[in-house]
Every structure is written in C-alpha cells, then in structure tokens.
Amino acid sequence: MQNQIEQKCRDAGLKLTGQRRTIAKVLTEATDHPSANELFQRCTEIDPKISLSTLYRTLRVLEEARIIQSHDFGEGYARFEVAKEEPHDHLIDLVSGDVHEFNHPDLERLKQFIAKEFGYDVVRHRVELYAIPMKSPQGKRRRVRS
Amino acid sequence: MQNQIEQKCRDAGLKLTGQRRTIAKVLTEATDHPSANELFQRCTEIDPKISLSTLYRTLRVLEEARIIQSHDFGEGYARFEVAKEEPHDHLIDLVSGDVHEFNHPDLERLKQFIAKEFGYDVVRHRVELYAIPMKSPQGKRRRVRS
C-alpha cells in the first residue's frame, strides 16, 4: 500500500519515516498546487505532532531528488506539486487561485527559437499566464488532457 | 534637466523630493535590471543619507504608478526596470546574470490562444527563459529588433 512518492524515496536512498509517509500521502492526494502552509495543515490532520521544519526540509529534499516540483507564482510563498514526466506550464486563475496546467508544442519550439537568436541554449523556462474567466462563455471550451 | 521619471511623477501627482530625484536618476541611468540592494548602493553614492525604507517605499509607489516594473527571477529578491511602452519578456543568462529583453508576436498570439482554450482572458503573463550561451557559435545569429 505504498504510493509513488514512497517508492521514489526508496529509489533515491531516502529514509522512510512516519513523517515522510504522511507528507508523501498528502502530496499524492493533492489535486491542486498547495503551499507549504496548506500542506502543513493537511499533514497535521493526519499527524498533529509533525513539525513545520520537517515539512520544509522534506520538501527541499524531495525537490532535490526531483520527486516534487516547487513553483513561485509571485504570491510570496511557494506552491508544490508532484513532478510529472512531461514538463508543463501554468495558467493561474486570478479570481479563484486555481492553477491549470498546459503544454503546447509551439511554445517549446518558439522558446528555443528565440533563445537561439540571442545565441543561447534554454536550460529551463517559466511560462505563467495570469488570467480571468472569460465574460462571454462562447469561447471554444475544449477538453484538455490532464 | 529633468528626466522622464521626474516628469511622470509630476503627472502622477507625486511630490518631487530630493530622495526621489536621486532614485529617479539612478533608475534612469541603469541599463541593467538592478535589485533593491544594488539600487540602494547606487543611491547612497549620490546621497549617503538616503534611507532603505525610502527606497523601498518609492519603488512601490513608482510601480503602482506604472512608472517602473519589478520582476522576480526567482533569486529571492526583486529586480527593477523603467517601464517601457511595449511589454517584453526576459531571457536570463544563467552564467553572467545578464538579462536580455525580447518580444515575439507569435508568443503573444499563442498565449491568448492557450488561455482561450481554458475559457480565460490573459491579464498578464510571465515568460522567462533561463539559458546558457551556446557552445558552438555557428547557430544562426540573427539580428534582433531591440
């Protein structure tokens, strides 16, 4: 009964403590992009004795092991998500704070093209669209792969 | 002998104090994207008595008046630049820390297109390319409009 993160911890040679199991469970079950504080609240519901330091350290360790990913959407704190195979970008709903993920091949091509014009190779990038729901609902609302 | 920023302060109904003139001068003369600390150092060379609080407050006020723009390149602090008429994105040189500006019309179209798929209108966006200089210099090094 062990989740993806626990297995990856093992593979990375990380000890599996009770606290890490708790954090792994919370991260695995999150469908949003929670902040450290939100994660802490969810963790304390499972284990009220867990320490905030432990959460932060674990988040750092998990990120260094490429098991999770942190994002800075300019809110003054970081948000976290389980690392996915294929990288993706984010659209942040300015009204609700919800985050949608997308990945557009044209964007990948374009960024490489632009960098090449300057004589650079892109190592990583950050594309964030801060947006509000369309007033008129007649926009083609297409289904998006998760 | 007054610079663009001083005129814009006047237009915005902001008092023109000695400190603001100093900050305006430093911002106007900057060709890079300095941090608050770097700006503070440059300001104190002109006026050693200027306060860091004043710099921060002034930066906030100037940004609210759309006279300058702050950016967060994930370094733990903000960088500032004088607001330009046309918005642009940034390519950050991971080796030197230099910042290059670019604006590609395809990118603008693409971001609107992507947002529309989700039923959103883009209010603002953030596109940052973190890159390293190309090893082989035979990449097509095209002229880039400023």
Next chain:
DNA sequence: CTCTCAAATAAGAATAATTCTAACTTACGC
C-alpha cells in the same frame, strides 16, 4: 532479533527581503 549510527526530527532561533510604525520634515498650492 538487536545493535549501530547516519540520517531524520522537534522546537525554536536565525535569516533576509520587504513593510510598517511613529515621530519628525518638507514640497508646494494658496
């Protein structure tokens, strides 16, 4: 199964960028 010890944890102190507070000062319209 238990011993060992490097790795992990808890609690709170420390850090660092930025903002706030409260008392003093100044720009600028009249």
Next chain:
DNA sequence: GCGTAAGTTAGAATTATTCTTATTTGAGAG
C-alpha cells in the same frame, strides 16, 4: 511665508524559509 498632506527616517515588525542543537529512529549488519 503658511499650513498641511505627503514624504522621510530609523528601527521594529513581518513572513516564508533555513539553520542549530539536542534527541530520536530507520534499516542494514551481524
């Protein structure tokens, strides 16, 4: 020149995150 709202100063406060130190524990070796 005057009055006053806006600005400045110095340092305290804030806030997310990291560090420190003493204590605990997972998990491999025997």
